[in-house]
Amino acid sequence: MYRRPQLYDLAFGFRDIPAECSNLLTLAAGYGVRHPHTVLELACGPAHHLRELARAGLTCVGLDINSEMLGYARQLCKRDGVRVTLRRADMRTFTVEQRFDIVLCLFDSFAQCVTDRDGIETLRSAGAALRKGGLAFVEFTHPADYFGKGRSRTSERWTQGRGDERVSARFSLTRFDPIAETFVASLVIEPRRPNGKKTSGRASRRLAMRWPQHMWLRGGVQYVVEASGCFDIVGWHGDIDPILPLDMSERSWRMIAVLRKR
Numbered sequence: 001m002y003r004r005p006q007l008y009d010l011a012f013g014f015r016d017i018p019a020e021c022s023n024l025l026t027l028a029a030g031y032g033v034r035h036p037h038t039v040l041e042l043a044c045g046p047a048h049h050l051r052e053l054a055r056a057g058l059t060c061v062g063l064d065i066n067s068e069m070l071g072y073a074r075q076l077c078k079r080d081g082v083r084v085t086l087r088r089a090d091m092r093t094f095t096v097e098q099r100f101d102i103v104l105c106l107f108d109s110f111a112q113c114v115t116d117r118d119g120i121e122t123l124r125s126a127g128a129a130l131r132k133g134g135l136a137f138v139e140f141t142h143p144a145d146y147f148g149k150g151r152s153r154t155s156e157r158w159t160q161g162r163g164d165e166r167v168s169a170r171f172s173l174t175r176f177d178p179i180a181e182t183f184v185a186s187l188v189i190e191p192r193r194p195n196g197k198k199t200s201g202r203a204s205r206r207l208a209m210r211w212p213q214h215m216w217l218r219g220g221v222q223y224v225v226e227a228s229g230c231f232d233i234v235g236w237h238g239d240i241d242p243i244l245p246l247d248m249s250e251r252s253w254r255m256i257a258v259l260r261k262r
């Protein structure tokens with residue numbers, strides 16, 4: 001999927017990035033980082049948040065394991081005339097010289113840490129990249145999405161468009177393994193014409209992908225954070241929103257953990 005980043009980005013283009021960035025800065029201030037200067041995003045993908053934060057004057061660095069995705073992020077930075085440093089690295093093993101005020105790991109990218117060990121290594125690397133008192137914001141799937149009927153707070157089928165481009169997408173969680181606490185995510189993205197019909201030709205090829213993810217619930221997050229030895233958990237939110245708690249209300253649709261570097 002990440003080898004065709006434009007298609008991925010079009011399908012997942014439903015977030016309000018400026019609002020999320022403004023809320024991230026409000027949240028950071030609430031947790032004691034009032035005037036951040038530096039932000040590092042792990043598994044940054046197209047680096048939408050970093051471009052927005054760079055526009056607001058912050059020094060931004062993004063890491064991702066996928067070179068096509070980084071190439072796409074670079075194109076977007078160039079298009080917008082924004083400076084973000086982008087580097088290919090694995091979030092579990094990276095090192096940086098600088099110490100950052102904020103680390104981000106958004107859109108459930110942490111779920112690609114499939115084992116506790118992956119999670120602990122990522123948190124240790126993130127901890128080493130943060131100054132004392134710095135904050136890490138880690139976004140997870142809302143736990144309710146893994147259980148029961150009417151499971152998902154997020155859509156499983158949707159269409160998304162930008163200009164003349166349109167895609168239909170289908171996302172599902174399959175092959176649950178309750179012992180390993182993993183599942184296989186399945187995503188199909190199909191390019192469409194503006195009238196909703198299927199397109200033809202090479203660029204319009206349907207994209208189908210499956211990949212393993214960890215089912216991170218609160219207890220597992222608490223365990224890996226404690227085992228990392230780097231952080232205290234200082235907050236849980238149901239959205240990137242300073243006042244929305246993590247609970248079972250409809251509005252609480254994702255799980256945001258706020259970690260403070262010891």
Ligand SMILES: C[S@@+](CC[C@H](N)C(=O)[O-])C[C@H]1O[C@@H](n2cnc3c(N)ncnc32)[C@H](O)[C@@H]1O
Nearest residue numbers: 043044045064065066069090091106107109112
């Ligand atoms: C769902 S995308 C999220 C992108 C971005 N965080 C956002 O909010 O738009 C997940 C990204 O994680 C990257 N990724 C997966 N495993 C990784 C790893 N071990 N280290 C760094 N990046 C990784 C993928 O290449 C992909 O760009």
